[in-house]
Amino acid sequence: MAYEEVKVKEPIRFKLLSIMSLLAFFGIWEFIVDAGIVPRTMLAAPSQVVVLFIKKLTQANPDGATLGAHAWMSAKEAVTAYVLAIIVGVPLGLFMGWFKVVRGIFRPIFEMIRPIPPIAWIPLCIFWFGIGIWGKVYIIWIAGIVPFTINSWVGVNMTDPALIQMARTYGATDWQIFTKLCVPSALPMIFGALQISLAYCWTNLVGAELLAADKGLGFLIEMGRRLAMPEMVVLGMVCVGIGGALIGVVVDKLEKRLLAGIRR
Amino acid sequence: MERSVANEVVKHVKEKKPWTVGRVLTNEYFLYVVSFFTFLIVWHYIAAAGLLGLATPEATLKEMVRLMSVRLAGKNLFGHAWASSRRIIIGFAIGAAAGLPLGLLMGLNKYINSIVKPVFDLFKPMPPIAWISISILWFGIGEPSKIFIIVIGSFVPCVLNAYSGIRIIDPELYDVIRVLGGNRRQEIFYVSFPAALPALFAGVQISMSVAWTCVLAAELVSSRSGLGWIIIRGMKLTKPELVLGGMAAIAVVAWLFSVAASGLEKVLCPWKRGIKEL
Amino acid sequence: MNPKIECRNISKVFIQKGKQRVHVLEDISLEVMHNEFLVILGPGQSGKTTLLRIIAGLETPTSGQVLVDGKEVTGPGQDRGLVFQSYMLFFWRTVMGNVEIGLKLRGVDKKKRREIAQHYINLVGLQGFEKHYPHQLSGGMKQRVGIARAYANNPEIMLLDEPFGQLDAQTRMFMEKETERIWQTEKKTVIFVTNNIDEAIYLGDRIVTLKDKLPGRMDAIYDVPLPRPREHTDLEFVKLRQEITDRSELVL
Numbered sequence: 001m002a003y004e005e006v007k008v009k010e011p012i013r014f015k016l017l018s019i020m021s022l023l024a025f026f027g028i029w030e031f032i033v034d035a036g037i038v039p040r041t042m043l044a045a046p047s048q049v050v051v052l053f054i055k056k057l058t059q060a061n062p063d064g065a066t067l068g069a070h071a072w073m074s075a076k077e078a079v080t081a082y083v084l085a086i087i088v089g090v091p092l093g094l095f096m097g098w099f100k101v102v103r104g105i106f107r108p109i110f111e112m113i114r115p116i117p118p119i120a121w122i123p124l125c126i127f128w129f130g131i132g133i134w135g136k137v138y139i140i141w142i143a144g145i146v147p148f149t150i151n152s153w154v155g156v157n158m159t160d161p162a163l164i165q166m167a168r169t170y171g172a173t174d175w176q177i178f179t180k181l182c183v184p185s186a187l188p189m190i191f192g193a194l195q196i197s198l199a200y201c202w203t204n205l206v207g208a209e210l211l212a213a214d215k216g217l218g219f220l221i222e223m224g225r226r227l228a229m230p231e232m233v234v235l236g237m238v239c240v241g242i243g244g245a246l247i248g249v250v251v252d253k254l255e256k257r258l259l260a261g262i263r264r
Numbered sequence: 265m266e267r268s269v270a271n272e273v274v275k276h277v278k279e280k281k282p283w284t285v286g287r288v289l290t291n292e293y294f295l296y297v298v299s300f301f302t303f304l305i306v307w308h309y310i311a312a313a314g315l316l317g318l319a320t321p322e323a324t325l326k327e328m329v330r331l332m333s334v335r336l337a338g339k340n341l342f343g344h345a346w347a348s349s350r351r352i353i354i355g356f357a358i359g360a361a362a363g364l365p366l367g368l369l370m371g372l373n374k375y376i377n378s379i380v381k382p383v384f385d386l387f388k389p390m391p392p393i394a395w396i397s398i399s400i401l402w403f404g405i406g407e408p409s410k411i412f413i414i415v416i417g418s419f420v421p422c423v424l425n426a427y428s429g430i431r432i433i434d435p436e437l438y439d440v441i442r443v444l445g446g447n448r449r450q451e452i453f454y455v456s457f458p459a460a461l462p463a464l465f466a467g468v469q470i471s472m473s474v475a476w477t478c479v480l481a482a483e484l485v486s487s488r489s490g491l492g493w494i495i496i497r498g499m500k501l502t503k504p505e506l507v508l509g510g511m512a513a514i515a516v517v518a519w520l521f522s523v524a525a526s527g528l529e530k531v532l533c534p535w536k537r538g539i540k541e542l
Numbered sequence: 543m544n545p546k547i548e549c550r551n552i553s554k555v556f557i558q559k560g561k562q563r564v565h566v567l568e569d570i571s572l573e574v575m576h577n578e579f580l581v582i583l584g585p586g587q588s589g590k591t592t593l594l595r596i597i598a599g600l601e602t603p604t605s606g607q608v609l610v611d612g613k614e615v616t617g618p619g620q621d622r623g624l625v626f627q628s629y630m631l632f633f634w635r636t637v638m639g640n641v642e643i644g645l646k647l648r649g650v651d652k653k654k655r656r657e658i659a660q661h662y663i664n665l666v667g668l669q670g671f672e673k674h675y676p677h678q679l680s681g682g683m684k685q686r687v688g689i690a691r692a693y694a695n696n697p698e699i700m701l702l703d704e705p706f707g708q709l710d711a712q713t714r715m716f717m718e719k720e721t722e723r724i725w726q727t728e729k730k731t732v733i734f735v736t737n738n739i740d741e742a743i744y745l746g747d748r749i750v751t752l753k754d755k756l757p758g759r760m761d762a763i764y765d766v767p768l769p770r771p772r773e774h775t776d777l778e779f780v781k782l783r784q785e786i787t788d789r790s791e792l793v794l
Binding site: 014015017018019020021022025041042043100101103104105106107108109112113115116117118119120121122123124126127128199202203204205206207210211218221222224225228230233234236237240241242244245248 | 290291292293294295296298299300303316317374375378379380381382383386387389390391392393394395396397398400401402473474476477480481484485492495496498499504507510511514515516518519522
């Protein structure tokens, strides 16, 4: 038999290097703060951050909410806006890709709004929605919708022209070609937008919360600055990082499963 | 135009169709114009009716024209646009100068990769905007703190794209150089770098849009100049035409930046000119 | 006369996807004479590409050795030029840029480089396309560039790895004629790998067939004494074709 299974050992030194590098990173960080090389008003040591993390799990002071409440608020905003972005962005992009009239109507507006960074909407949002959840949802939604629209649009455009011609020779209507051919063939591109959009959403969520919020991880970071508590700033940043990574993993799993679903 | 080699022909032709009323009405470009003006008219009536706290498009335009000559906090509109642009250019230059070589090195060398990657992965999921607060703690509210955020914001996509740009190169392309008698250094100079160039530019373009978000956030939080400051100023004075004018100015300048970036790409990657853009 | 290339008992075992061991070649021994056009004929998945890559020096055999002019091959070198199945053109360089790359690597000055490259661009019939980028060319034209690139480096041995596998039948026949013409203009020792019997008989001085399953093993060697240029409908041609087909289990 030509194929046999064998076990090959991965060279361990690369893993070792990675672990050493991480240990060195945290070690140096702890050291430069503990030894006073960087003043404590500017940076907190990892150990301080851990201590604050445990404390903030149960205590609402001094910023008004527990860590769980902040995280829940951010997650709620992000997920709401993300889902809304999918609901609006994907059909918009699909229709823009296939129907010339839809493209003609929406493209100029889309192109006018696209270059404006979502953060720039904050003053209008505060005016329209106050500093509650919907203002932030609006900003995150604006950020998240762009990749979905573009990818759906490109996805439809990438439909194999031979397939479209084949469908036409069988007498399929425009609408049938769109729903039976273009939409399925655009799916991989749309799934590709899941990650990109998420990254945009998460970035702009932090921005929105820094500027107009009374709860949320971004607000936690900003309060840390105002209260001159670097450990709270770092804690907020770490939570934002972990939160982003967690949602990223979930979306990645989802994307792989969806893609496997079409390939079958 | 037609050229041929033996049995193979390369032909370039242009297609022409006659104009009819129906085709004009459903013509994409005609609809673009209709859509654009409808948008302005709807905006005008909403604003004129005093809904949503908007200023009319003409008031916004008038305000923008006024700001071109009148100074606001010592700078006219161009001055503020330059203040924002300057921050982006400096921050981006530093971020790219650090990020692109690092990403390339990570792609080319396994040892560097296994040392840098884990630490880089810690920072990767952290949005650059999250650095604003700590940046103010470190650098105060002056220019350096704003530039620092843009450095962070452009650094990450630059590293990522340079790294993946190297990684997606077909290893057989290196074989070409080896078979022709080239050494490792030549593999890097004649294959790795040029083949990774489009990916580098993708990174630059992403960095650019991240940088605009960053600079705005930084200016909204604390500043005395820049387009973000104009917006905040408009909000504080409840002058919606100032807010909308600021947004429009940002859109124009950010768009100019992306045009410049893709123009530069066309110059530096001439082989991409003929490939149909998506 | 000593053979130009000599393969002695070459075997190759790959580790695939980190845990699959694949036996690709087993006990391959062959000799190629000076300026001979040798064709290695085998179906897909018979290890022919690996054999060629070993001769090129891009892979090391698990056991056995390759000798060129009596010296053992330890790595790729300028004396052996390789033409890739999937062209492997540098998409960021023009036709001229691709053809002159080998000379550039060796530091030949620009004027000389251009002159030599132009000669080979003309030889493969691509004059007028020097400033085109690969994506602007058809498949057949791309492979012409690939051949010119290998030739311009002036190797003593040309290794061609299913160079026309991705072309349509018409273009393929045409390119076979071109290959013969180019080879007769500038004689080299050639090893040409293919899975196409007609192509093999049309081009080869000698044909080596491989068995159709991994690991690849030598099956038979045929001499092709037909005069050039050959005709596909020639009686001798058809007879030889029948003989090879009968003997091997090649699926046509």
